[in-house]
Amino acid sequence: MIKYDVAMGPFAHNANSSVRIMYTVLLTLLPAALFGVYQFGLSSFVVLLVSCLAAVLSEMACLILMKKSWKACLDGSALLTGMLLAMSLPSTFPITLTIIGSVFAVVMGKQIYGGLGQNLFNPAMLARVMLLICFPVEMTRWATPTPLDFSHSLLTVPEGWLHFDGMTAATALSTERKLPVELFNIFFGQQAGSLGETSAIFILLGGIYLLYRRIIHWAIPTSFFFGLGIPALIAHLINGQQYLPFWNEWFSGGAMLGAFYIATDLVTSPTSVRGQLLYGAGCGLLVWLIRTFGSYPEGVAFAVLIMNAASPLIDHYMRPAVYGSRSLKEQKS
Template identity: 65%
Template sequence: MSSAPFSHSENSSVRIMYIVCLTLVPPLVFGVYQFGLNALQLVLTCAVTAVVVEATCLKMMARSPLACFDGSALLTAMLLAMSLPPTAPLWIGVLGSSFAIIVGKQIYGGLGQNLFNPAMLARVMLIICFPIEMTAWAAPSPIDFSNNLVSVPLTWLEFDGVTAATALSAEALPSQDTVALFFGNQAGSLGETSALLLLLGGGYLLYKRLIHWAIPCSLLLGVAMPAAISHWWAPSDFLPVHTHLFAGATMLAAFYIATDLVTSPTSIRGQFVYGAGCGLLIWTIRSFGNYPEGVAFAVLIMNATVPLIDYYLRPNVFGSKAVKEG
C-alpha cells in the first residue's frame, strides 16, 4: 500500500523490550535482597556477556554493532539470570548468555527470526550439561531491618549459600505456606522470588497492551486444572494448586517467557492453544519427570509447534476464498 493515511502505534520493538526489562527490575532487586551479592553479580555477568556477544555477532555479520542496545539481548540475559540458581558460578552465566545469543538467536538470523526462546534454550543446555551446578538451590538469607537495625547475614555476602530443596521438589510435598510462596520466601532461582511482583509487572504489561491476556490466562489454567484434579485424587502424591502457581517459574513463564512475540502464535485462538499446552506440559514434567521444574522444556516444546498452530488457527485473510464462501 502506498497511499495515506496510516495509523501508527507509539510502540516499537526497542521500546517494548526496555519496558519489559524495567518491569523485571523489582523482582530482580527483591531476589538480590533475598539471596545476596552473588545473585547481583550473576545478573550483571549475564547482561554484560549477552550485549558483548551480540555486538560481536553483529560485527561479524557486517551489521551495526549498536543494534546490541535494542534491548533484546538485555531481556534475554535477565530472563536467563532469573532462571539460574542465585549461587551459580559466574562462568555459568557467561556460557549460558553466549549460547542464548549465538545459538538461540543470531544463528537464526537475529531478532525476530528465532524459532525457540533463547533464554530457555540456554537454560535447557545448562541443566543437561551441568546438572549439579544448575540444581544447587540456596535458602533465602535476606537482610534484617527489624528493631531499627540493619543486620546483613554472612551468607548474603558470600558466594556459597546454604542449600535447600525447592518448593517443587519431593521433599516439599507435605505442605507449603501459601503466603511464603506468594511473597517469595522460598529456595529457588531469582525468577521464583516473588509471585506478587511478577504479577504486578505482568499486569502492567497487560495494561499497556504489550502482551495479550490469552497466553497468561490459558497457561495458568493449563497448570491449575490438572493440578487441582490430581491433588484432589491423590493429595499425598501430587502438589497442590497454589504450589504449582506460586512456586517455580510459573508466573515468570506466564507473563514474560511464553508471551515472547517472536516465538508465540500470532492469532488469539492459537495463543489459547499454545498457553494451555505450555501449562499442561509444565504440570506433566513437574509431576512425572526427573526435573522439579518444567517451564523451560515445556516452552521449547510448544515453540516447536507454533508454525503448525499458526497454519491451522491463523485468521482468514480479508478477501480470500474462505471468506467469500462464508
Template identity: 70%
Template structure:
C-alpha cells in the first residue's frame, strides 16, 4: 500500500502576480495616454505626471503611517490609479486640483478601506466624481487639440502644444445633442475632451491585449458595450433627432475606457461570469440613462460607482460554488 498524506486541492499556478498585472495594465494604457500628449501638448503631460507621482507619494505616506511595508507603493496599483484619474481629467486642469484628486483617490478611495483589494469603489472614479461635484467649472473646461504636424518634409509644433494652458472647446458628448461629431474623429481622438477620450482605437487595442493576457474577462466589456448600445439603438430608431446613435455613444466620452479599464477592476467587480455579465450591462445602461436624461453629459464615473456598490450583492447571489463543495457536487 502506498503511504501518502492527502492534501487539499485543487492546485493552480500562474505566472501572474498583482504587481505584474498592475504594470501590464499601465503599459497597455500608455499608448492612449501618449496620444493625449500628442493631441493636447505639454499640459496633458503635466497632468499625467502630477497625478501619477502624487498618487505614489500619497500611498507611501499612508503605508508609513499605518506601519506597513512602504515598498508596496511601487506595486503598480497607485500608479494605475493616478494614471486612470489623469485620463479622466481635462488636459489643462489646474495642477493643484489634479494633485488633490490623486490624494483623495488613494486616501479616501483606497487606504481608508484597508488598502489594495479591500476598497469598495474604484478609487480613480471616486476622485473624479468628487472633483466634478466640488469644482464643476475646472472639471468641464476642455482644451482644443493642437497636435504636432508631421505632414510634408518637416515637423511643425504649434504654439499651443508648448503651453500649459489651452483654448477651450466643447466635447464630443456635448456635440451629441447639438452638432454631431464625426465617428472618425471620435475613433481616432481628434476631438476636445479628457485624455481618456483621445483614441478609442488605442484603448480598444490595449483592452484586447488585456483580454489576450487573461488579465480581464470578456464578460464585462461585452455586456458593458451591449448595455450601452442596445438601448441607444432602440432610442435612435424611435427618435433619431433626439438620441445619438449607438456608435456615437460608444466612441464618445469615457465609454471605451470604462469598458476595458475601469469597470473591469478586479477588486470592485463580481467574481462569477454571470455576475460580471449583469454588472457590465448595468454599467452600460446607467451610462446611457445619465447621458440621455441626466444633468451631466458624461455618466461613466457615476455609473461605475453605483454598480460598484451593488457588486457585493451580485456576488452574494451569483457566486460560483466552491470546487468540491456539496452544492457543486449536487449540481454536477
C-alpha cells in the first residue's frame, strides 16, 4: 500500500488580477505624468501619447501575427510599458525615436520572450538603454521646466510651453555632482530632467499607495533606498565636497521611479523576500556606483537590467519553502 504524504495548498485568493494590477499602477503614475506635462508643456504630452499608442499597437500587431486574440493588448501591460518609457525620456524627444523605442520595448523586450509574464528584462528599461546607446545626444537633451503660471487671476501660458523645442539644461546629476540640489526643487520638479525625474513627490505618493494596496512588496523599495543611500552617506561623510548627500541621490534622477515602479516588476524580480532584499540592495548599490564612477550620470536602467539578469540565480539560491513540504514540517518539529 502506498502511503501518500498529502500537502494541501492554501488556495488563497484576492480581488487582484493582472489587468487590475496594471491599471492600478497606471492610475498611480498618472499624477506624476500630468505634473510632467504641466512642467514641460505640450511636447511632453505628445511624447507620452505617442509612446503609449506605439506600445499598444505594436503589441496588437504581434498578437495578430501569432494568431492570438488582439484584445490581450488591452490588458494594461503594454500601456504601462509605454508610459514608463515615456517618463524616462526627455520631454522634447523626437517622435520617430519615441516610436522606435516603444516598439523595441514591446517586441524585443516582451513579445520575443513569449508575452506577458515571460520576459527576462524590464521592457521599458531595455528600450531606454537601447536609445541611450544608439542616440546619446537626443537622450541627454533635457528641457528646462516652463510651468503654467497660476499666480495671477488669469492663466498665463509661457511661450516655451506650447513649443516642441524647449530650452535645454543639465540635470541635477549631470552637472557638478559636488553641488547638492535643494530638496524643495527636487520634490517639486524645479530642475531639468525627464517626466519621471522631476515628480518625486507624486511618484512617492503613488508608491506608498501601491504598498498600501499590497500590489508591490516593501522589500525591494526599502532595500533599494538602503543600497543607494548607505554608500552615498559614507562617501559624503568622508568627502562632502566630492560626493552628494544620500537624500540627493534618493530624490534625483530616476531613483524614485526605479524603486517603486521598475525594480518592483513582478515578472523580473525575485519571488522570496530574502531574494527581493538582495535584489533591491543590488539595484541601489549599482545605481550609486554608475552615477559616481561611471560615464553615465544616471544608472537606474543599467542597474535594473543587470539585476534582472541575476534574478533567476537569486531565486535558485533563495527559493522560498514550498507550503506543505517535508522540509518545512521538519523545521517546525
